Amino acid sequence: MLVMTIFWAASSRPAAAYPDWDPAPSPLAAEDCDHCHSATSSGGTAEWDGSGPHGGYLTSTNKCQLCHVVHKSPSDSVVLLRTTTVTGMCIMCHDGTGSxxxxxxxxxxxxxxxxxxxxxxxxxxxxxxxxxxxxxxxxxxxxxxxxxxxxxxxxxxxxxxxxxxxxxxxxxxxxxxxxxxxxxxxxxxxxxxxxxxxxxxxxxxxxxxxxxxxxxxxxxxxxxxxxxxxxxxxxxxxxxxxxxxxxxxxxxxxxxxxxxxxxxxxxxxxxxxxxxxxxxxxxxxxxxxxxxxxxxxxxxxxxxxxxxxxxxxxxxxxxxxxxxxxxxxxxxxxxxxxxxx
Incomplete structure (x- = not known):
């Protein structure tokens, strides 16, 4: 009876309106250049398109999420960026201390x-x-x-x-x-x-x-x-x-x-x-x-x-x-x- 009660309680929880996705760590913590400079910006061996997250947006690409977080961006960010400023977002990639x-x-x-x-x-x-x-x-x-x-x-x-x-x-x-x-x-x-x-x-x-x-x-x-x-x-x-x-x-x-x-x-x-x-x-x-x-x-x-x-x-x-x-x-x-x- 106790087992059944626990099962009912767990199964009766309301479904989330969207997946409880935690954006951390940032996709920008990539191990290779293909992560941003491939045609899909999702890693692998896709052919480079050279634009990184700055263009080449297609129905099959996933570039927006490299810079933007739809539901969990910092409270003081602008336009749902992962950082508080546009410049701060740029420096995440274009900072010569790490690249x-x-x-x-x-x-x-x-x-x-x-x-x-x-x-x-x-x-x-x-x-x-x-x-x-x-x-x-x-x-x-x-x-x-x-x-x-x-x-x-x-x-x-x-x-x-x-x-x-x-x-x-x-x-x-x-x-x-x-x-x-x-x-x-x-x-x-x-x-x-x-x-x-x-x-x-x-x-x-x-x-x-x-x-x-x-x-x-x-x-x-x-x-x-x-x-x-x-x-x-x-x-x-x-x-x-x-x-x-x-x-x-x-x-x-x-x-x-x-x-x-x-x-x-x-x-x-x-x-x-x-x-x-x-x-x-x-x-x-x-x-x-x-x-x-x-x-x-x-x-x-x-x-x-x-x-x-x-x-x-x-x-x-x-x-x-x-x-x-x-x-x-x-x-x-x-x-x-x-x-x-």
């Missing part, structure tokens, strides 16, 4: 010293900006976390798809509506993309005198041309010996002197002013061949010299003011002494 591909803390984790950075969740003040952001700078101010309204894809120095043995182009989830909120207002990652926030540093601002910067919104990182070929023999995008694009080459930071111009800049039919990223990028020796070995990144010592050593711009760099090089070494890349008036 070799992180954008923050990677430099210090590998023995370097951070000299300049875009500080997140610290201030809304923009250096060289005519107005404050309104709230502290966060990852989503520059990046579209779900892959919508992004700039045109381009080849970056970090264009190697992690363990995939191929070069890829990416939009780096950079917003094409940065600061303005107007879709496609900045379609390319170029000078105007930076000027969306740092508008008083742009030569067309009219407020101060700045170094000339190209003001064409359709001209971006992948369109820069250099007449000096130092390390671009692998590239297919060559026209008459001129390398196109800045990704995975240091040629885009060197401009050949031209007698007819007299100022040391490149002379072409379509003569362009430089873009911000030709002075502000990952620290490197631009006169030395570009080199990167991502297969050993995270293991000390790295098996080959790399130049640049760290690929973390514009988040953190080892040079002041996020500069590629410093002092006159930077200026003479485009204005060599022999070409000065």
């Amino acid at each position: 070799s591909i992180g954008v923050y803390s990677t430099i210090e984790a590998h023995g370097g010293t951070v000299a300049a950075e875009h500080r997140v969740e610290v201030t809304d003040i923009v250096p060289g900006g005519s107005s404050a952001l309104g709230s502290a700078l966060g990852c989503s101010d520059c990046h579209s976390v779900h892959g919508s309204n992004t700039v045109a894809p381009f080849l970056r120095d970090s264009g190697r798809a992690y363990a995939a043995d191929e070069y890829v182009i990416s939009d780096c989830l950079l917003r094409n509506d940065v600061r303005s909120g107007v879709p496609d207002s900045v379609p390319e990652y170029g000078a105007l993309w930076c000027a969306a926030c740092h508008d008083e540093r742009h030569s067309g601002s009219g407020t101060t005198v700045n170094h000339p910067v190209d003001g064409d919104s359709s001209w971006g990182y992948g369109d820069v041309r250099s007449t000096i070929r130092t390390d671009d023999s692998w590239r297919e995008a060559l026209t008459g010996g001129v390398a196109t694009g800045m990704g995975r080459t240091n040629s885009g930071y060197l401009m050949a002197p031209v007698e007819s111009a007299g100022d040391g800049r490149i002379e072409e039919v379509d003569r362009r002013d430089p873009m911000c990223q030709q002075c502000h990028e990952d620290a490197r020796d631009v006169e030395t061949v570009f080199s990167a070995d991502y297969t050993m990144r995270g293991t000390e010592p790295w098996n080959t010299p790399v130049n640049p050593v760290f690929v973390t711009f514009p988040h953190q760099t080892t040079n002041d003011m996020l500069l590629v090089e410093q002092y006159d070494d930077l200026c003479t890349n485009c204005h060599p002494v022999t070409g000065l008036p």
